[in-house]
Amino acid sequence: MTNIEYHDAVVRVRYAETDQMGVVYHANYFVWFEVGRVELFRVLGLEYKRMELDDDCFITVAEAHCRYRHPAKYDDLLRVRTRIAEAKNRVVRFSYELFREADNHLLATGTTVHVICGANGKPKMLPEKYRPLFFPPNPETAGTSQRGME
Amino acid sequence: MTNIEYHDAVVRVRYAETDQMGVVYHANYFVWFEVGRVELFRVLGLEYKRMELDDDCFITVAEAHCRYRHPAKYDDLLRVRTRIAEAKNRVVRFSYELFREADNHLLATGTTVHVICGANGKPKMLPEKYRPLFFPPNPETAGTSQRGME
Amino acid sequence: MTNIEYHDAVVRVRYAETDQMGVVYHANYFVWFEVGRVELFRVLGLEYKRMELDDDCFITVAEAHCRYRHPAKYDDLLRVRTRIAEAKNRVVRFSYELFREADNHLLATGTTVHVICGANGKPKMLPEKYRPLFFPPNPETAGTSQRGME
Amino acid sequence: MTNIEYHDAVVRVRYAETDQMGVVYHANYFVWFEVGRVELFRVLGLEYKRMELDDDCFITVAEAHCRYRHPAKYDDLLRVRTRIAEAKNRVVRFSYELFREADNHLLATGTTVHVICGANGKPKMLPEKYRPLFFPPNPETAGTSQRGME
Numbered sequence: 001m002t003n004i005e006y007h008d009a010v011v012r013v014r015y016a017e018t019d020q021m022g023v024v025y026h027a028n029y030f031v032w033f034e035v036g037r038v039e040l041f042r043v044l045g046l047e048y049k050r051m052e053l054d055d056d057c058f059i060t061v062a063e064a065h066c067r068y069r070h071p072a073k074y075d076d077l078l079r080v081r082t083r084i085a086e087a088k089n090r091v092v093r094f095s096y097e098l099f100r101e102a103d104n105h106l107l108a109t110g111t112t113v114h115v116i117c118g119a120n121g122k123p124k125m126l127p128e129k130y131r132p133l134f135f136p137p138n139p140e141t142a143g144t145s146q147r148g149m150e
Numbered sequence: 151m152t153n154i155e156y157h158d159a160v161v162r163v164r165y166a167e168t169d170q171m172g173v174v175y176h177a178n179y180f181v182w183f184e185v186g187r188v189e190l191f192r193v194l195g196l197e198y199k200r201m202e203l204d205d206d207c208f209i210t211v212a213e214a215h216c217r218y219r220h221p222a223k224y225d226d227l228l229r230v231r232t233r234i235a236e237a238k239n240r241v242v243r244f245s246y247e248l249f250r251e252a253d254n255h256l257l258a259t260g261t262t263v264h265v266i267c268g269a270n271g272k273p274k275m276l277p278e279k280y281r282p283l284f285f286p287p288n289p290e291t292a293g294t295s296q297r298g299m300e
Numbered sequence: 301m302t303n304i305e306y307h308d309a310v311v312r313v314r315y316a317e318t319d320q321m322g323v324v325y326h327a328n329y330f331v332w333f334e335v336g337r338v339e340l341f342r343v344l345g346l347e348y349k350r351m352e353l354d355d356d357c358f359i360t361v362a363e364a365h366c367r368y369r370h371p372a373k374y375d376d377l378l379r380v381r382t383r384i385a386e387a388k389n390r391v392v393r394f395s396y397e398l399f400r401e402a403d404n405h406l407l408a409t410g411t412t413v414h415v416i417c418g419a420n421g422k423p424k425m426l427p428e429k430y431r432p433l434f435f436p437p438n439p440e441t442a443g444t445s446q447r448g449m450e
Numbered sequence: 451m452t453n454i455e456y457h458d459a460v461v462r463v464r465y466a467e468t469d470q471m472g473v474v475y476h477a478n479y480f481v482w483f484e485v486g487r488v489e490l491f492r493v494l495g496l497e498y499k500r501m502e503l504d505d506d507c508f509i510t511v512a513e514a515h516c517r518y519r520h521p522a523k524y525d526d527l528l529r530v531r532t533r534i535a536e537a538k539n540r541v542v543r544f545s546y547e548l549f550r551e552a553d554n555h556l557l558a559t560g561t562t563v564h565v566i567c568g569a570n571g572k573p574k575m576l577p578e579k580y581r582p583l584f585f586p587p588n589p590e591t592a593g594t595s596q597r598g599m600e
Binding site for chain 4: 020021026027028030031034052058060061062063064065066067068071121
Binding site for chain 3: 465469470475477
């Protein structure tokens with residue numbers, strides 16, 4: 001299960017996401033990245049909402065970056081390619097590539113860094129049961145996994 | 151304190167709030183109405199966040215309506231005039247008028263109906279200490295107040 | 301083509317759409333209604349973006365209403381059932397029912413009223429070529445169609 | 451006028467901006483940064499909307515970064531401190547510090563990089579009349595200004 005290198009989620013640009021420049025407002029790319037993360041989790045066999053509800057495990061955002069190459073436009077069908085770029089005991093880094101489905105054009109790239117916290121906002125270790133999903137069972141990288149590097 | 155007929159809150163239109171029609175996306179008016187409610191509460195001596203934190207009292211939205219007359223545009227300074235249109239034991243109705251500050255033009259009107267709930271989502275009575283703010287001390291309207299009718 | 305009574309579009313609730321009450325922020329329901337309209341247009345053989353680009357035809361929002369029955373929650377899969385409730389020469393009214401996919405529970409109902417305008421913001425007639433899609437070819441209702449009444 | 455080192459804009463956190471973690475959803479920080487830029491422009495004597503309308507000059511976003519230190523919460527009053535970190539002929543970089551007004555706590559830092567474009571999306575030179583605002587009249591830094599370095 002853990003040998004998924006990346007996952008592609010598809011989103012269609014909503015009118016609400018555009019601005020008066022006639023393109024998507026830049027902050028919305030981070031919402032799509034979130035969709036990408038959640039769908040990657042799902043194919044890894046993990047429902048993020050269960051992490052919050054069952055395990056008091058919140059994946060908070062510590063850092064977010066996006067490089068905008070070409071604007072996404074209204075009604076575009078987009079593919080958010082999401083990778084776990086790095087996973088440590090308390091920190092996970094995801095990387096993203098955003099493609100326009102129609103012509104496979106790369107519109108944006110991004111990364112987000114996350115800290116695992118309890119509902120109290122305090123950092124905590126990723127629960128044991130989730131570790132195989134984030135850490136491929138590779139003895140050489142014990143405790144830290146590098147995969148899908150940007 | 152309770153004889154405030156309405157309160158005017160001022161918001162400036164953000165770029166994020168526009169869409170590719172070059173005007174504000176319609177759903178955002180409801181966000182401004184929320185700003186109007188919260189600021190009306192504040193002048194009534196009530197911090198809404200304290201209601202949630204201290205009194206397990208959430209003002210959930212049961213109904214929302216907006217009539218758009220003229221479009222709000224980017225960078226417009228707007229005045230959200232908010233009234234408590236009706237208050238019952240578990241239900242509060244607010245009405246709104248949205249004016250463009252520059253020329254006092256009425257851009258939109260709206261109403262929202264709210265049910266008071268606990269964090270569990272179950273309806274509950276408005277705590278005693280908040281009642282004078284919502285119900286003006288008028289013996290004739292005991293338990294129900296009509297004010298600032300649209 | 302025009303005898304489609306309604307169309308169901310599916311959306312999944314995003315984390316961005318929740319608020320600190322632990323449910324979806326009410327204004328976001330109007331964004332889903334927009335998704336419903338656009339997807340209804342698509343199955344009717346109409347790309348809304350082409351109306352704007354090719355025909356200078358913008359479907360502006362004149363009125364919006366939503367009745368919230370049960371809260372939508374994070375990660376819920378939702379079905380937005382959209383109908384053209386009424387169509388006149390310059391005005392179209394849509395109605396919506398929002399269901400939770402898991403148990404077919406009705407979470408919300410709504411309507412939006414739209415005026416057809418040019419890019420200049422002035423009302424205009426719906427172009428001839430789009431009329432059969434909005435007006436079923438029924439001689440009895442010439443010029444006005446009532447379908448999918450709420 | 452050009453010797454303003456930074457500008458502080460004040461925003462209050464809206465309910466719409468929170469998520470079910472009970473803090474502000476991370477993408478919204480970029481909306482506040484936009485408010486910061488626009489208000490910095492205003493104190494520099496420049497209305498951004500006039501740049502678009504009068505000069506076909508759009509400040510598009512090429513890159514956005516935010517480092518989240520402490521969460522902003524509902525109803526917090528925030529100060530967005532915005533600086534022009536770097537200005538070249540076609541590219542402007544802004545840096546941001548986000549403070550909680552109540553205790554002056556630094557909640558987040560960020561940068562955005564912008565390319566000046568026409569409505570056609572093509573990069574263009576910053577019009578002459580705006581140059582003194584972005585480039586302090588310093589012979590040593592002819593054509594490039596470094597100020598308010600992060």
